[in-house]
Amino acid sequence: MTDMNETGLADSAESIQFNETKINASNDLTDRVMTIQKMLTENGADVPAAEIEEKLKNLTEIFKVPAAEAQRSVTNAYLKKFNIAKPKVFAGKGTAVTKKVADISAMAGLPDTWVNLTGKVIQVWENSHESIAQAGLVGDETGIVKFTIWNGSEIEPLELNKTYDFKNVIVKSWNGKAGISLNKAAVVTGSEEEITVVKSGDYAAGEMKERVNEMRTVSELSQNGLWTDLKANVVQIFEKTHESIAFAGILGDETGTMRFTVWKTSEVEQLEAEKSYLFKNVLVKEWNGSFFIEVNRAGKIEEIDEEIIAKPSVFEVCGCAVDIQAGSGLIRRCPECSKVMAKGMCSEHGRLKGKYDLRIKAVFDDGTQAHETIINCELTEKLLGMSLEDAVLTATETLDPECINDIIKNEFIGKYYTVSGAKTDRYIIAENVERAESADLSKAVWLKSLIAEELSQSSQPGRSEEEESNADSTEMEKIENFSAEELNDISELAETQEFETPSNSDFEKFEKMLNSMDSDAGNADDTTDESEDEIEEIKVI
Structure with missing residues (x-):
């Protein structure tokens, strides 16, 4: 699911607020006026109630706009007029539910969900990508989960061993695990709550458990998201194209070849072409219909004393x-x-x-x-x-x-x-x-006959089935004869013209x-x- 942007989140939040407001027919207009005025006052804007009421009446009585939609339009107009950011007004209101880390971990594989949580930062990682401001692990008494703060979120870097309240963060799934993602809509504030973080799930004090995988060959790696081990020869190492990549190239065994990418977070220090290695706990990824191997911080690469001959995939x-x-x-x-x-x-x-x-x-x-x-x-x-x-x-x-x-x-x-x-x-x-x-x-x-058949059918759509069949048979004979003659006609150039050596002026x-x-x-x-x-x-x- 695509991340909602800042405006999308705010629109969703205000829609829920407006439509969930319990207002009876007698005080509908008054309550909506008071709601808008209170919101503006809290954000430093002083607007008379009479002015707000007049705008709402114009929309509902003259233009027949539904009351909830009128409230939304008037609110947005004032937010724009006084330059008040939507996330500042609607953050955490009606869209996100407060969860414990264990609940968030259980959301792996589910659609992206907005949540609030309180957690302690137990580990901060070195940035692995230019679009990431900060990443690491946050936990509470029920477990540990990964967090990612994206550039542009305007969130100050989090401090190690400090507790925070996280509002409007997105639970996203990746590689079968759930993590929280913080964009412009997220709000993070310090908390005085004391939290004792316990070990949970695949993480233990921020480290991943050793995964037991099946040893596979290159030809067997055709499932996106598959964790595997394999032995392969490094056929070629490419020139680095990104600062977050340690190595990239082509590896292979007797069943075929495929691309691989080793990220710097894997801490792999040495890799040479024409040498054989054991790739442990690596991930199969798919892009544009092709599969490749990805080695991240969970993976390991060990040189082995085996002669593995990479067979080209033809x-x-x-x-x-x-x-x-x-x-x-x-x-x-x-x-x-x-x-x-x-x-x-x-x-x-x-x-x-x-x-x-x-x-x-x-x-x-x-x-x-x-x-x-x-x-x-x-x-x-x-x-x-x-x-x-x-x-x-x-x-x-x-x-x-x-x-x-x-x-x-x-x-x-x-x-x-x-x-x-x-x-x-x-x-x-x-x-x-x-x-x-x-x-x-x-x-x-066969290919030409298929083309001829389609053209024949499309040119005469009104023919009967018997006429269609007879015409197709006749057309097929013509095509088969023509194809055989054409494809057996491997001609050479009738003559070869010899040219005089051109002059320097001609060449220029x-x-x-x-x-x-x-x-x-x-x-x-x-x-x-x-x-x-x-x-x-x-x-x-």
Whole structure:
């Protein structure tokens, strides 16, 4: 459930207040006037009762607004006029129920709930994320629970071993446990109440109990929120992208590979690529349909003297090439970081002379899903029958950097290929691409027949079932014959044109043209190459 913001909480609170007010018909207006006036007086605003009454009458008698809604509107108008914050007025009124820590712990897995509680801070943790102001443990005589204070809450840091009254805090569930979250709507004040905190649940003096998990392989880790142990080889360690991350990369065993993230709170100090480790008490998480391992403060990593060979997880698809995306063909990369350049500029290293590269960003449709695929230089050269050097010479001779892209489109679009490689959240990083052979013809025929069938049905919706069946059979024969002929037609270039070595002036013209045309491909890459670093990281799989 999404957190309510400050205004949402206040609106909810005032709605409950107004609608729960027990007012009979005779003193309805008077009581509402007195309620508004009292609230304003408590917050330093002096408004005559007659003025409030007039505003309420205008809404209820002239505009026929319900009395409770009229009270809400008038109240909000005065709050805005005198710059009175809603949480200051409504905090803790009618929305949150006072609970003990044991009651809060029992709410794990339930929808988010607003509560009040009194508890003693027994532990304060080092900040693990830039959006968190403070986190730790708070307890009472019934148990211990985690608290998180978010930035923007305007709550002063809590002191260790001090007791506080917490009002309007949210009970949220995470990893099967309940904790309290404090945002702008929360109010925290010091308390003189003496509390003796006892050990409770999974926490003992702020430390988590040792969890007993099953040892699993990478291929078995496909359940979000699963705690597990596993032995794996660290295939690759990525460059750090966030201050709260200690290590991130790819691990694997004989059943496959997957990503992992080790948070700094885990206190893991040493981790090296190409070494094997025992990952204990780690958490399986899911994001965008992909699973990865997360190691937090509850997890441990121990180096082991075992040879574990990581087997790449290979994804394979047979489909029709339906699009060649911008950023295909002849491109230039930064010689420092290998990122794709735009207008002769690298986003990291500025303007410099780039190195040429050849690639294809294709979309293959298997009939049920479109798969964005990146094909590297080596495979592109093989598929086009053209080397990188030949591509540069061709583009320079014609003074048309897009001519290579046109060649790719003419060669690929509408033809079927079998593609295999590593699968990221968005792309297939191709390791092998081949025209669909006889073993794949049945797949292609089936896909085309499905498309033909749908088109046939949609074009003539009024046909009888018998006519529909006969037409489908005839159409299927045509499609099958056409598909077999098309897919068996693996043609070579009819002729290869030889080019003279271009002059320096021709090459300079080409360079200038490429710089000017890079903007289009560069803009397109702004949306697709955000994953470029991720792609390079995954490429090792």
